[in-house]
Amino acid sequence: MAKSLLDQHQLQAVAKLFELLAEPTRLDILQNLKKAPLSVGQIVAATNAKQSNISKQLGILYDAGLLKRERQGNLIFYSIADPMIFDLCALVCGKLRKDAESQLALIRSLGK
Amino acid sequence: MAKSLLDQHQLQAVAKLFELLAEPTRLDILQNLKKAPLSVGQIVAATNAKQSNISKQLGILYDAGLLKRERQGNLIFYSIADPMIFDLCALVCGKLRKDAESQLALIRSLGK
DNA sequence: GCATAATATTGCTTATTAGTAATATTGTCA
DNA sequence: TGACAATATTACTAATAAGCAATATTATGC
Structure with missing residues (x-):
């Protein structure tokens, strides 16, 4: 292999992943999920962000494949996918x- | 050490660093500098971004401490700091x- | 079905930033 | 000094995204 520089498309994919980690609120969510899965309410309680914002950021992380989720009755538990x-x-x-x-x-x- | 969760300020610092890597143009600059230092003109030639944009992004990476620079006559060579x-x-x-x-x-x- | 709790979504405002063209700065050489 | 080349800066536009309040959805227990 000679140069092995990433092309535009690959650079965009890498940038996209870094972008996910470039927000304090999302980092806060991730570090809270490090030990164990948590429900949305637990995450809201653990951070100091509003419920709507946490829900939005959870959606972003989930859509990107960084989080898994599982419903347990009325609660939805999120956990680290990778x-x-x-x-x-x-x-x-x-x-x-x-x-x-x-x-x-x-x-x-x-x-x- | 019990919990060792990062506080708001630390999360912001981490996010800031990820933010630097969350742009394709900056990633392109970095991968081009991986093998050896390059002048601004060489970087412009290696990427497909305009000179003013490359100069701006180089400034951002330099200000953040990710790049070093050294003047050699009319040219300015940038290199990886870390x-x-x-x-x-x-x-x-x-x-x-x-x-x-x-x-x-x-x-x-x-x-x- | 109805009331309630948990989570998601919507519409909005505000702030940030990439990219560009044009211009300014800095250094070199004659 | 003046012309020229390399790089930096400025002023601007356009796009993106965080955060919020309000509202909608989904599931539970009575």
Whole structure:
């Protein structure tokens, strides 16, 4: 394989997936679902977003295939469809932490 | 550590980073810089975006700390500041490929 | 069937941003 | 210094999306 650059269409697909993770509210939903499935009401309670917004964001994540859902009586439980997203988030969190640490080290060295 | 959920501020920082990778043009720039630093003109030639747009997106990636830059005479060379982003993209690409494959397998099994 | 609870949808406003053409800046060379 | 090439900036338009209040849907228990 020579160059292996993604074409326009593939880049769009990758961008689309990143876009899903580019909103604090959706990230909040995902991290709350990490341990176990939750009903919509539980997610609303765990975050500080309105019910209509949570429902909308859940729909977006579900339509994209990142979440599964299952009805249990009156409640609808959402769960993570592909735990890979946590690997993504872990990478990002690791980078942010490392960046913050080296920033701190720089400030400390200047203060001497 | 008990829950270790990210707070609002941290979620925003994570979202911000994903947002940078949520645009096809910026992804295109990044993948072109993977092998070696390139001047702005070279990037414009490698992608199919206008100069002003490339310059703008380069500025965004640079301001965010994802790119470094160095002037060499009349040219300005940009390069990747943190190769971790390629790990992120590899994860996403892997997921998309796997999803596509299982989708294909499903279609094939239905065709029998 | 009716009242109620849980979730989804709709219509709307507001904010953000990609992309562009035109112009400004910066550096090089003669 | 002046002409030219490379890059950055500006002002603008158009499209997208988050968030909200209000309303609609769906399921439960009486």
